[in-house]
Each structure stands twice: as C-alpha cells, then as structure tokens.
Amino acid sequence: MNQLKWSKTEKLAARRAFETAYRRECEAITAKLREMTASIQGSADIWRIHDYLTEKREKTDYKYGYRYSILIPVFARLMKEGWLTEADLDGLQDDKIDKIKSSASL
Amino acid sequence: MNQLKWSKTEKLAARRAFETAYRRECEAITAKLREMTASIQGSADIWRIHDYLTEKREKTDYKYGYRYSILIPVFARLMKEGWLTEADLDGLQDDKIDKIKSSASL
Numbered sequence: 001m002n003q004l005k006w007s008k009t010e011k012l013a014a015r016r017a018f019e020t021a022y023r024r025e026c027e028a029i030t031a032k033l034r035e036m037t038a039s040i041q042g043s044a045d046i047w048r049i050h051d052y053l054t055e056k057r058e059k060t061d062y063k064y065g066y067r068y069s070i071l072i073p074v075f076a077r078l079m080k081e082g083w084l085t086e087a088d089l090d091g092l093q094d095d096k097i098d099k100i101k102s103s104a105s106l
Numbered sequence: 107m108n109q110l111k112w113s114k115t116e117k118l119a120a121r122r123a124f125e126t127a128y129r130r131e132c133e134a135i136t137a138k139l140r141e142m143t144a145s146i147q148g149s150a151d152i153w154r155i156h157d158y159l160t161e162k163r164e165k166t167d168y169k170y171g172y173r174y175s176i177l178i179p180v181f182a183r184l185m186k187e188g189w190l191t192e193a194d195l196d197g198l199q200d201d202k203i204d205k206i207k208s209s210a211s212l
Contacts, residue, residue, distance in 0.1 A: 050159040
C-alpha cells in the first residue's frame with residue numbers, strides 16, 4: 001500500500017474526500033447529540049452523553065489518520081461505513097479507486 | 107467534624123438537601139449543554155462539549171461524596187457555590203446549620 005504514488009492533484013482530491021467524510025460523520029454525531037440532549041431527564045442521561053462522546057472521539061481520532069501510507073484502507077473503511085461515496089473519490093487515479101472499492105466491499 | 111451525630115430525621119433531611127443540590131447542578135449542566143449543542147458549527151465545537159462534560163463529571167463525582175464524616179464541608183461548598191440555600195437545610199439541627207453557614211461564608 002505504501003508504495004503508491006500520489007500526484008499533487010490526487011493529494012488535493014484525497015484531502016477533500018477525507019474532509020468531506022469527517023464533516024459528514026461529525027454532522028451525524030451532532031444530530032445524535034442534539035437528540036440526546038433534547039431528551040435529558042436526569043443526571044444519568046448527561047453522563048450517557050459524555051460516554052457517547054468519549055467513544056466517538058476515540059473512534060474518530062483513530063479512524064481519521066491522514067497518512068498516504070494508510071489512506072487506501074482508511075478510505076475503504078469510510079466508504080464501507082457510508083461516509084464516502086465513489087463520487088467523492090473523483091480526482092484519484094482509477095487503480096486507487098479500484099483498490100478502495102474492492103477493500104470496502106470485503 | 108466526624109464526631110457529629112446525625113439522627114434519623116437529620117439523615118433524611120441531609121439526603122434530601124444533597125439530592126436537591128445535585129439535581130440543581132445537573133439542571134445547570136443540562137442548560138449549558140443544550141446551549142452549546144444548539145450552536146455547534148463544526149467538529150471543534152463537539153469536542154469542546156466533550157471537554158466540558160469531562161470536567162463537570164470529574165468535579166461532580168469528587169464534590170458529591172455522601173459520607174456523614176465530610177457532609178458539613180460538602181454542604182458548605184454547595185451553599186457557597188449556590189446549589190444549596192439555608193432553607194434546604196431545614197430538618198438539620200441548628201449547630202450543624204451554623205457550622206455549614208460559617209464554613210460557606212469563609
């Protein structure tokens with residue numbers, strides 16, 4: 001994986017796709033957070049929100065590692081989880097898109 | 107402090123006061139949380155909410171220790187911070203109320 005070459009254009013496209021996925025996932029977290037916050041009845045609900053955010057922060061910190069050496073599996077995971085579509089990968093070379101799609105479908 | 111005697115009636119009153127303070131503080135946290143959640147613009151705002159809850163959870167876990175040996179300073183702190191009023195201490199003996207008020211005013 002880490003032997004792939006990324007052109008300047010591809011790096012820009014990859015960064016854009018990466019940020020799109022992160023923004024979408026954060027929007028989903030925000031929506032869930034607003035839903036949970038609206039229905040707080042007592043202290044246990046507050047700490048449940050804290051637990052939820054702790055888990056999401058750990059997972060997203062781990063998942064959104066931007067290094068070219070791991071970008072194919074990172075994008076594959078994001079595609080599998082629904083945060084990226086093939087259209088978001090526009091600007092990458094076909095071989096990379098194929099690798100991402102193939103890995104996402106596993 | 108830990109030589110004070112707590113009658114059954116006082117224990118009930120103390121528990122009620124303690125729970126009142128905790129409920130009020132949690133209501134304040136909820137209000138702040140809803141305000142922060144409503145104004146989320148991006149990911150940094152989400153993690154700021156997480157930081158806020160982490161701090162509040164640590165502080166409230168520490169502050170709301172229900173042991174009779176430390177209840178006078180606990181109540182004094184809660185009164186000083188505005189989570190308890192003298193009226194909430196109704197049911198405690200005067201000597202305890204005096205100790206709490208005196209400590210809260212320091």
